[in-house]
Amino acid sequence: MTSDLTAALGDFFAAAWPTDAPIGESGPLAETPWPLFADLGLHLVGVPEDREGSGGTFADLMALATLAGRHASDIPVVEATTGAWALVEAGLPLQPMASISIPVGASSLTIHDDQTVSGILADVPWGSTVDLVVAIADDGRTVVVKARDATVRHGVDLAGQPRDTLTFSQVAAVAIGAGTSADHVRRRAVALRVALVAGALQAISALTRRYVSERVQFGKPIGAFQAVQAHVVQIEQMAVMCTAVADRLALDDDLKDVDVAAAQLVTAENALVAARAAHQAHGAIGMTQEYRLQGYTRRLHTWTGDFGEPIDLSRRLGNTAAHEPSFARLILDHDRPELLP
Amino acid sequence: MNLVPTTLTAEERALQADVRAYLDERLAPGTYPLGLGMAGAVDADFSRDLGSQGWIGMALPAEYGGGGRTAVERQIVVEELLTRGAPVGFHWTADRQSGLNIFHNGTEEQRRELLPGISRGELSFAIGMSEPDAGSDLAAVRSRAVLEDGTWRIDGTKIWTSNATTATHLLCLFRTSEGRHDGLTQFIVPQGTPGMTIAPIPFIDGTRHFCEVSFDGVRLPDSARLGAVGAGWGQNTSELALERGGVDRWMSMMPLLEHWARSADVRDSVPAQIDLGRILARLWVYRGMSLSIARLVDSGVFPVVEAALVKEMATQFEQESLSLVRRHYGRTPALTSDDPWEALLAQAILVGPSWTLRGGTTEILRTVISKGLIKR
Ligand SMILES: Cc1cc2nc3c(=O)[nH]c(=O)nc-3n(C[C@H](O)[C@H](O)[C@H](O)COP(=O)(O)OP(=O)(O)OC[C@H]3O[C@@H](n4cnc5c(N)ncnc54)[C@H](O)[C@@H]3O)c2cc1C
8 A cells, every 4th residue: 555645644644633632522624634634635635636636546545544544533534535536526626625525324315407406415524514515316416515505403423523414405506417326436435434444443453552561450561461462462453454455445446346345344343343352451541531542432433334234235245145156256256246236 | 564455466367267177177066075174085186186287385496396386376276175175185284384394494305305296296294293281382392302323212192183194294393302492303204104103083073084193212314304403493383374374264164155155045045145245255354364465475474473363363253154154054964964065064063163273272373463463
């Protein structure tokens, strides 16, 4: 993966989201480090420069998301970069300085004959404080709307970050285009969230390793106990595994549905296992808002919770496998079948 | 810790296609005894046929009769064999670890004598490490080799030696002095050596590959010694690394899964599809990690900690996927069933607990990983 980008941005992330400070509740976009992030053009990584983006490959974007996860960044990295990408894929002009989000919840949007739109966009991260929201309408077209044209129901995710539900009734769309699909947007957002989780698990592993070497009980560091070491090992396994999955998805921006579904499933399971083990290894201090662990484990819930039920994804993968000539080849081969319904 | 993702090259995929085509014919369904991964049946004819294809000892240099190929290429061949539950028992250990050990640590004479036969699939190795009082604590090995008048005299007992009766050679770890780690030396003991007695220990499923090997005044020439006197621990550790890192650590269930996935039991059952999908997702990830490890091996690094990290998870997942498959069966499968798949499932249920013991237990692997993490 593009470790160059990670190295170059290390200082910015460390300054914006210092790793020695508690992870606080989040606020409106203007009160987060977003303005600095956008000044660097990071919100447009993965969008070609000749389309007003910041350039960079999909692998660069995955590296950026991993870094954001490692720092528990409280900005809509995935939503902004996916929204900008979808908009450009749909042939629409980008307004480089605008902040963008996308709905991650069940949404429905109708485009009327007069090009106005009505409907509900559910769970839009920072929905009320971004400039624009990009969504796929019921007819499959890509729509850009102004967030301030919506009636807002404010909400927060489990990590204390805004995720608002926006209702539009017959508002003028900023732009309407075609060229991408809800499915493509979902795949890209899920892949980027896998990268966020990988970054967060790396941070949780480092945090836990440090803590168990410092905390003394029964006259020795708790990391000297095999039972505690087992937690440390398990967390590192989950981190290595999720990173391997994220890096693998980053190899090719033509994301395959079967791969994304497998990655999403494994990541969601691993995140929970790691969160449980990390809290167990930390004891009570990990349950407080002053200690950084909660800032990561709460984000893991947010970053693995959307875009479909794991049980249904498992069923679809199983159904796909049942209709293939060989189960083993689904694991061993490069060619991927379509994910069956 | 980081595993760099990788994909197969066009040449590697061509090899995969060749292996598939060959095995589809050589191992037509119903013509061979089904096995669970590396515990596949012992079939010397099959091993010789595979050797004549150039698919054993692939990673050994061509000048010693090997394939001069890569760990990734070996993995490709092994994946196809284990998917089919092939009878790999005769050549398995020699191909996976003994050949490489002899190449790295053997004398020129040992290489010339043994490596071509390994690559032809004619030689079969068993590993004599464990003893009654030396299991996880392998450095507690007590069987001795004492140099008397230029020959080594061996006394002691090895236990849990898989396939010792059918092996042509045993590669054993003996104590040559008191130093806990630097007092151990490896030896190659040919089958039939006077004073060596091999007694099968019936395994949980009634099979007889597990053995006890006693050495009573056995005499070995110094040319049977592998590597320097006192270097056995290090050689054995490198071997264990090869033993832990491979796809055999998550593929024991593969023939059963391959069969189950295509059956009406899954096609007609949503609950079964849910479990199969979960297994698919995780195996896809383990496969990617194994391939990354094989590429590391080819780059000259041996990722000991990474191999332990994957084995610890993957072997437990083998057991979990067995439980998932089993809960759709509806009755207790019989070992004696006429249906070979039912018998194989029954066998898996019986032998499954050994998957997290052999090659280093889950608990010991955790210690290896934990120490590795502290060092980094
Ligand atoms: C199918 C199979 C094939 C095998 N084939 C071979 C072979 O070909 N050649 C060969 O030499 N050996 C072979 N073995 C032996 C194998 O290497 C040992 O079984 C293994 O190393 C464990 O040793 P043990 O059985 O003596 O268990 P023990 O070491 O007695 O362990 C018993 C339990 O105690 C735990 N334990 C022990 N020490 C610690 C510790 N320090 N911390 C935490 N927990 C600990 C273990 O994890 C385990 O749960 C085979 C074993 C099996 C099951």
